[in-house]
Amino acid sequence: MHLSLALGLSALLFGLGVYGVLARRNAVAVLMAVELMLNAANLDLVAFDAWFKDQLHSGQVFALFVIVVAAAEVGVGLAIVLSVFRLRDTIAVDRLRMLADRDPVRVGDTEPVP
Amino acid sequence: MHGYFGGYALVGLLGLLGVGFVAFGLGANRFLRPWRNSGDKLVTYESGVDPVGTDWAQTQVRYYVYAFLYVVFAVDAVFLFPWATVFARAGFGGLSLGEMFVFLGFLAVGLLYAWKKGVLEWV
Amino acid sequence: MTALEVAAKLVGCLLVFLTVPLLVGQLEHKAMAHMQSRLGPMYAGGFHGWAQLVADGVKFVQKESVVPSNADRQVFNLAPAVALLPYLFVLIAIPVGPGDSAHDLSVGVFFALAVVSVGVIGVLMAGWSSANKYSLLGGLRAGAQLMAYELPLVLAAASVAMAAGTLSLDGIAHAWHWWWLPYQGVGAFVFFTAALAELRRPPFDMPVADSEIVFGPFTEYTGLRFGLFILSEYAGIVVFSALTSVLFLGGWKGPFLEHQLGWLWLLIKTFALSFVVIWLRVSYPRLREDQLQKFAWAALVPLALGQVAVTGVVEVLR
Amino acid sequence: MTGADVVFGLLGVVCFASGVLVVTARNLIHAALWLVVCFGALAGCYLVLTAEFVAWVQVLIYIGAVVVLMLFGAMLTRTPIGPVQDLDSGNRPVAALAGLATAGLLGVLVVDAFRAAYVDVHGTAVGDGHVMGTAIFRYYVLPFEIASVLLLAALVGAIVLTGQRRANQAAPGEH
Numbered sequence: 001m002h003l004s005l006a007l008g009l010s011a012l013l014f015g016l017g018v019y020g021v022l023a024r025r026n027a028v029a030v031l032m033a034v035e036l037m038l039n040a041a042n043l044d045l046v047a048f049d050a051w052f053k054d055q056l057h058s059g060q061v062f063a064l065f066v067i068v069v070a071a072a073e074v075g076v077g078l079a080i081v082l083s084v085f086r087l088r089d090t091i092a093v094d095r096l097r098m099l100a101d102r103d104p105v106r107v108g109d110t111e112p113v114p
Numbered sequence: 115m116h117g118y119f120g121g122y123a124l125v126g127l128l129g130l131l132g133v134g135f136v137a138f139g140l141g142a143n144r145f146l147r148p149w150r151n152s153g154d155k156l157v158t159y160e161s162g163v164d165p166v167g168t169d170w171a172q173t174q175v176r177y178y179v180y181a182f183l184y185v186v187f188a189v190d191a192v193f194l195f196p197w198a199t200v201f202a203r204a205g206f207g208g209l210s211l212g213e214m215f216v217f218l219g220f221l222a223v224g225l226l227y228a229w230k231k232g233v234l235e236w237v
Numbered sequence: 238m239t240a241l242e243v244a245a246k247l248v249g250c251l252l253v254f255l256t257v258p259l260l261v262g263q264l265e266h267k268a269m270a271h272m273q274s275r276l277g278p279m280y281a282g283g284f285h286g287w288a289q290l291v292a293d294g295v296k297f298v299q300k301e302s303v304v305p306s307n308a309d310r311q312v313f314n315l316a317p318a319v320a321l322l323p324y325l326f327v328l329i330a331i332p333v334g335p336g337d338s339a340h341d342l343s344v345g346v347f348f349a350l351a352v353v354s355v356g357v358i359g360v361l362m363a364g365w366s367s368a369n370k371y372s373l374l375g376g377l378r379a380g381a382q383l384m385a386y387e388l389p390l391v392l393a394a395a396s397v398a399m400a401a402g403t404l405s406l407d408g409i410a411h412a413w414h415w416w417w418l419p420y421q422g423v424g425a426f427v428f429f430t431a432a433l434a435e436l437r438r439p440p441f442d443m444p445v446a447d448s449e450i451v452f453g454p455f456t457e458y459t460g461l462r463f464g465l466f467i468l469s470e471y472a473g474i475v476v477f478s479a480l481t482s483v484l485f486l487g488g489w490k491g492p493f494l495e496h497q498l499g500w501l502w503l504l505i506k507t508f509a510l511s512f513v514v515i516w517l518r519v520s521y522p523r524l525r526e527d528q529l530q531k532f533a534w535a536a537l538v539p540l541a542l543g544q545v546a547v548t549g550v551v552e553v554l555r
Numbered sequence: 556m557t558g559a560d561v562v563f564g565l566l567g568v569v570c571f572a573s574g575v576l577v578v579t580a581r582n583l584i585h586a587a588l589w590l591v592v593c594f595g596a597l598a599g600c601y602l603v604l605t606a607e608f609v610a611w612v613q614v615l616i617y618i619g620a621v622v623v624l625m626l627f628g629a630m631l632t633r634t635p636i637g638p639v640q641d642l643d644s645g646n647r648p649v650a651a652l653a654g655l656a657t658a659g660l661l662g663v664l665v666v667d668a669f670r671a672a673y674v675d676v677h678g679t680a681v682g683d684g685h686v687m688g689t690a691i692f693r694y695y696v697l698p699f700e701i702a703s704v705l706l707l708a709a710l711v712g713a714i715v716l717t718g719q720r721r722a723n724q725a726a727p728g729e730h
Contacts, residue, residue, distance in 0.1 A: 213692065
């Protein structure tokens with residue numbers, strides 16, 4: 001099959017991931033979009049492995065490592081999200097501005113909703 | 115239908131057949147079943163008493179920790195299975211066994227930590 | 238392979254998927270009844286109520302399907318299929334004779350475990366979409382339980398794969414010897430117990446505990462969709478019993494005529510294990526949620542890790 | 556056009572369409588379920604590319620574990636049934652522009668560079684358990700060991716993050 005099919009799909013998925021990360025407000029949805037980007041990279045790795053007929057199968061092995069790292073990333077990411085939700089009662093990423101330096105007027109946003 | 119692609123073609127066809135079976139069953143159901151709607155019937159059953167509030171009872175983050183504990187160990191299956199097919203062959207042997215034990219040892223430390231922190235106690 | 242052979246294999250898989258679970262269900266009706274000094278179904282079909290489950294199926298198809306107005310309709314309607322279909326895929330890799338399965342995948346064990354792990358999504362879908370507190374709690378419990386017990390399941394299966402040096406289910410059955418019974422005995426215990434928990438069968442039926450949360454994720458289901466959930470439970474019993482037979486009891490291996498009667502030996506082992514599943518339901522009280530999680534992490538996982546270590550050392554020295 | 560092209564194309568369409576629904580769905584649980592479809596189609600793509608083991612790892616880890624974690628996360632943050640309005644922030648047009656630009660740039664560059672490249676799916680060694688085991692344990696042992704350290708760190712981190720306030724704040728019980 002044509003390699004460009006896989007590469008095109010991967011580019012589209014990556015674009016979707018970029019859109020999702022920027023457009024989503026809910027932190028869990030942002031993590032999902034990040035997963036889309038990681039999978040786009042994986043698809044590239046596997047496709048190039050198959051095209052190159054790699055004797056070491058580096059592409060597939062690296063895809064496995066990416067999956068492992070992604071699992072760790074999602075786990076810690078969601079743990080942070082759950083902690084934030086428990087403290088602030090919201091996981092809207094554009095309202096969590098506690099660490100922001102400027103814009104003191106909007107600090108009130110981070111107060112927990114009663 | 116031979117070899118690698120033939121095998122997975124078979125898997126795919128079986129999937130289609132399964133979906134077809136469920137669709138057929140639900141389709142037959144659609145034609146055979148009665149339909150007598152009333153407002154009361156469509157209320158959530160819950161425990162037989164009229165439901166109060168929404169469906170969000172208090173839930174525990176603990177569920178999440180258990181789930182993540184699994185994810186961490188599930189990824190070790192990713193390496194354990196390929197390793198199982200090669201470790202006893204020539205050129206791997208004891209060294210490869212040691213490597214896997216180091217890997218599992220690190221994860222076991224994680225499990226011990228979880229145990230010490232009382233995560234495995236459900237109070 | 239001709240088109241006819243392919244069709245025969247596919248239809249064979251589907252027929253096994255639809256009939257053997259019914260036989261196990263009937264066995265459960267009768268065995269439970271006799272253990273409790275009852276008769277069980279006696280009427281449908283005449284002889285000892287053999288057609289009871291067929292009648293049940295016909296009844297399910299004619300029942301009204303009620304979707305609560307607060308529920309998420311699409312997710313609610315899809316959930317039973319997601320819970321049921323993964324088990325169908327496993328059947329394709331199970332060998333019924335030497336070199337004789339619908340298709341012997343080279344990653345057979347891993348394929349089976351991966352496909353079965355998808356079923357949990359169906360239960361979570363059912364729990365969330367019902368708009369019911371008890372369903373949601375049951376769904377979360379089921380999710381946590383399935384994930385906790387998936388791990389010992391995977392480790393025990395890995396131990397067998399190590400002993401056989403292959404992931405193909407037929408290859409594992411070929412490599413099996415009688416002395417695997419003591420050698421992989423701990424693994425077999427862990428695998429079968431974890432499989433019981435995966436199936437949410439008593440004593441691991443906390444997610445559907447009737448005294449606390451009604452019927453857990455399945456509370457709001459009626460008619461055929463409810464029937465599909467029940468079918469998935471019995472299909473699960475068959476699939477996990479067959480997997481345990483292939484991995485730990487030699488699958489199609491038997492005292493004689495393995496080439497001709499392999500399917501019979503496998504069937505006998507599968508039904509014997511299914512009987513044990515039923516027996517445990519009658520004998521043991523339900524584990525509490527904390528006991529249940531603790532049993533997985535503090536008992537089964539260390540046991541399985543120990544079995545992996547023993548197998549590793551033995552195979553390297555051998 | 557070969558059979559592999561057609562199958563990959565169909566799976567790609569499913570994958571992309573469900574990916575679009577993941578980032579646009581109005582309900583978080585629906586987005587997670589579309590993610591299941593997307594990852595399933597992607598596993599099919601891996602199968603076509605003869606990465607057999609990676610495909611089933613994709614099913615076991617991504618669908619069976621990561622998406623379940625996502626569903627847990629969504630349920631524990633009380634995702635209601637029905638569409639939710641504040642799932643997206645106000646910068647959707649900008650995000651769409653950035654996404655399109657990224658996809659366009661990547662697509663044009665990579666597809667143009669490998670326009671004539673052809674994957675011989677029948678001629679490559681299938682990446683089954685044995686092949687992957689040999690590759691990992693002969694050439695990639697160090698990353699494999701480092702992965703275990705990473706997982707340990709992630710596990711400790713998650714436990715610390717979710718359990719830190721048990722002492723001064725009674726955990727809400729379900730009983």
